[in-house]
Amino acid sequence: MRLTTLTGEDLRRVCVRTDQSVRESMAVMSDAGLRLAPVLDAESGRFYGVAADGDLRRFLAANGSLEAPVSDAANRNPVVLEEVLNPTEVRSRMLWRGIEYLPLLRGDRLEALYVLWTVSAPERLTAVIMAGGLGSRLKPLTDACPKPLIKLGGKPILTHIIEHLRNEGVGRFVLSINYLGDMIVDHYGDGASLGVEIAYVHETSRMGTGGALGLIDPATLSEPFVCLNGDILNDLDLNALRERHLSSGWDATMVVRDHNYTVPYGVVRKTDDGSFVGSEEKPTMVFQINAGIYMLSKSVLPVVPKGRFYDLPTLFEDMRTRDLRSGTFTHQGRWIDVGTREEYERALDIFEAGY
Known part of the structure; x- marks a missing residue:
């Protein structure tokens, strides 16, 4: 979006x-x-509220008149933003709150209106989600529940992922399942309840983050398709990723993100012969890490071995020995790996805060 x-x-x-x-x-x-109009006070011009199509429909359903002033139907307490943020953070907050419109106020005056538009992709994308892990790091939560079905904000982790990707233009999903996989099938079925199509591949043994690609009929995948781990909550702009992948002529694109690491000690700089040059106390270093999300062309599928454990980072290494090109796409927005108890607790805090 x-x-x-x-x-x-x-x-x-x-x-x-x-x-x-x-x-x-x-x-x-x-x-x-x-589907929404900001409402301003007719006399002072101050921000009054918003009138969304849902507000107006409810007003009319309660015998309100089309000729009544819109102030009678407006929402006086909408979600608003009262600080200027960078566009990436604004988009993140809107996606996580599930809102398409966000007024920006300066005092009691309307400064701007942020709008999230759904972008139609030229072709409905397919997403392959690796959802077969044991969830060992989340025990005991995963003793009787597969990790993708653990709830956040009243919905399973996997539902948050599917809904975001659906809004980004994904119409078909292939879920790779193993541990307690029948519970996932029972919960989602064919995907109709979420407005998508869902198919499944069943891993009979642990196959890593990429081995399941060898079980999928290439004819069922879009060109290109997205592949990701089933415990990554994010607000990735999938259309931007797709455009970068296609315009660069890459066969595989790895999404990366910045990760800051503060060295807990003073770092000393010296010459090769040991002469002191300088020092820096507890510097922060920035690394780019693999975000567990990939845009792949079907040309990479022959590289994936059949029927055995295989990780997607290995795919990028193996591509270097073939006539295949790969690259990276930096995601600056929200990203949470819910695979650990610590990160799961952080995600709970974020959902409780409302963004």
């Missing part, structure tokens, strides 16, 4: 005043192609 910021004249065109009617407000929203 792509973030747009409406300001100035673009913002004024999508706003309505408290003395405008519900009918007029619906026309403003229709003309703008939005």
Whole structure:
């Protein structure tokens, strides 16, 4: 999903005043192609609230009039932003709150309206999700429940992942399952309840993060397709990843992210002969780490061995001996590996905070 910021004249065109009617407000929203209009006080111009299509429908269903002032139907306490953040963080907050519109206020004045647009991909993507792990690091939570079904914010981890990818243009999912896999099949079925198509491959033994690719019929995959671990919560812009993959001519693209590490000691710099050059107390070093998300072309599938354990980072190493190209895509947004108890607790805190 792509973030747009409406300001100035673009913002004024999508706003309505408290003395405008519900009918007029619906026309403003229709003309703008939005499902929400910020509402401003007719006299002072101060921010009053928002009128979403759901607010207006509920008002009319309760015998409200189309000619009534929109102030009668508006939501006076919407989610708003009262600090200027970089676009990546704004997008993250909106995705995690599940909202498409976010007003930015400066005091009691509307400064901007952030809008998340769903971008239609030229081809509906397929996502392969590795969901067969034992979840050993999350025991005892996984003693009787597969890791993908552990709940966060009232929904299983895997549901959060599927819903995000669906909103990014993924229409078909292949879930690789093993440990307590029948519970995953029983929960999701064919995916119709989530508005997607879900198929399954069953690992009979541990196959790593890439071995299951050898079990999948290539004809069932899109070109390219996305592959990821089933415990990675993220707000990745999948269309941007796809564009980078295709425009670079890569056969495989690994998503990476920055990871800061603070050395707990003073670091000394010296010459080869031992002469002192300088020192830095507890410096922070930045490394790029594998985020566990990949965009792959079908050209890499012959590299994957059949029926044995194989990790996707190994695929990138093996590609170097073939006539295949690989690259990286840096993700600066939210990313949580829920595979450990510590990270799971952090994710719980984030969901409780609402973003």
